[in-house]
Amino acid sequence: MKSLSVTFLALLGLSVLAVSCGEDTAKKLSSSNSKTTQFLESTKTAVTNIAQSLDNLSFAASCTAAGTPTAGSLSDAYNKDAFPCALGTDTKDFNTPKEIMSVFSGLMCAIENQVPFNYNTSVTTHTLVLDRLDSCLSGLSFTNANSFTVVVKEQALINNSTWTYKITVDFSNEVGMSLVYASKQVVIYLRENGNETATKVSIGTAGNPNFLGMAIQEDSSTNTLRFDMMAENKHFRAVVEGSSASYNGINSMRGAHSISNGCPVRAPMTQNRS
Numbered sequence: 001m002k003s004l005s006v007t008f009l010a011l012l013g014l015s016v017l018a019v020s021c022g023e024d025t026a027k028k029l030s031s032s033n034s035k036t037t038q039f040l041e042s043t044k045t046a047v048t049n050i051a052q053s054l055d056n057l058s059f060a061a062s063c064t065a066a067g068t069p070t071a072g073s074l075s076d077a078y079n080k081d082a083f084p085c086a087l088g089t090d091t092k093d094f095n096t097p098k099e100i101m102s103v104f105s106g107l108m109c110a111i112e113n114q115v116p117f118n119y120n121t122s123v124t125t126h127t128l129v130l131d132r133l134d135s136c137l138s139g140l141s142f143t144n145a146n147s148f149t150v151v152v153k154e155q156a157l158i159n160n161s162t163w164t165y166k167i168t169v170d171f172s173n174e175v176g177m178s179l180v181y182a183s184k185q186v187v188i189y190l191r192e193n194g195n196e197t198a199t200k201v202s203i204g205t206a207g208n209p210n211f212l213g214m215a216i217q218e219d220s221s222t223n224t225l226r227f228d229m230m231a232e233n234k235h236f237r238a239v240v241e242g243s244s245a246s247y248n249g250i251n252s253m254r255g256a257h258s259i260s261n262g263c264p265v266r267a268p269m270t271q272n273r274s
Contacts, residue, residue, distance in 0.1 A: 028213040036167070036190060037112060039197050040105035043216055044090075046225055047098050050240055051088030061085050067096040067201035068259075082257045086236055092139045094231040100214045102140070104201045106167065107186065109136035111152055119156040119165055126152040145176030163200070168207065195221040220245060234259050 055061055061081035062070045067089030071077035086096040092106075093099050113136060114128045129147050130137070141150055149172040155168055169186040170179065181203075189200040197220075202213030214229040223242040229235065235258040243249035 004135070012104060024262060025207045028256075036188065036199065037105050037109045039106070039199060040101045043218055043225065043227075044098055044101040044105065046218070046242075047087050047101070047227075050225070050250065050253075051084045051098075053248060054084040054087070054253075055125050061088070063089060065089075066091065067099070079257075082259075083236070083238065083253075083255050086234075086257070092141075094212045095111055095216055095234065097216075097227055097229045097236060100180075100201065100212070100215075100229060100231060104186070104188065106136050106138070106140050107142075108167075111150070111169065117151070117154045117167075121156050123153050123155045126154075141178055142171075142181050143174070143176045143178060145174060148172060148174055148177060163191050165190040176220045196205045223247070 061084035063085035068077045069081035089096050090098045092102045151170040153168045167188040171181045173183045185206045191198045198217035200215040212231040216227040218225045225240045226247045228237045238255035240253045241251045
């Protein structure tokens with residue numbers, strides 16, 4: 001077996017994932033989902049496999065239903081289990097990287113099933129009514145009503161050194177809307193450049209969209225996945241090199257996590273396994 005080095009550090013200050021620019025389009029494909037949805041779904045599968053690979057390294061994580069370790073805070077066991085628990089849990093909320101991907105991929109699936117994106121250099125606006133029972137939204141709690149309205153704006157970015165496309169989704173404040181989403185704005189940035197694909201997603205109030213979100217990048221030439229998540233007082237950041245494109249095995253993983261909800265920051269920990 002190749003030597004595997006897994007590093008877990010508890011940090012408060014972590015920089016946002018940096019990514020480079022690209023030129024390829026991300027238009028709707030012939031299938032029902034666009035590249036936006038497909039990328040989020042494929043990376044969600046990769047994240048699931050990474051979590052299983054960590055469990056397979058002879059230390060199956062013990063996790064709560066919310067995706068946190070059952071071990072006591074500030075313990076070595078907590079830090080050891082933090083990543084496999086977070087990466088393996090999906091309650092379709094904002095507690096883990098996988099959950100964030102489920103929320104945004106479901107939303108984009110429902111939107112892109114209704115309208116193809118043009119990605120002109122000027123903003124194109126779509127006003128859509130989404131059905132709560134849309135299969136794309138299964139398990140997601142945007143509203144208690146039968147449907148809800150969103151205003152979607154999409155465009156190609158010019159003179160931007162990082163991202164190629166930008167999408168915003170403004171939620172209405174209709175009766176039945178979840179307080180998590182009512183009057184909120186989702187911002188999605190896309191990039192596709194050869195072997196590299198990336199997206200950054202966030203939700204918040206208009207003009208202040210960084211309340212919850214994540215950036216994720218995958219390079220198929222090196223089987224490398226990077227992500228940086230900040231949500232619900234949690235910050236997870238990692239770089240994973242898979243032994244295959246499916247990430248069913250891991251050559252290396254370097255990660256850091258911080259959880260702050262009135263409690264001390266988790267104690268630093270380093271683990272090396274062969």
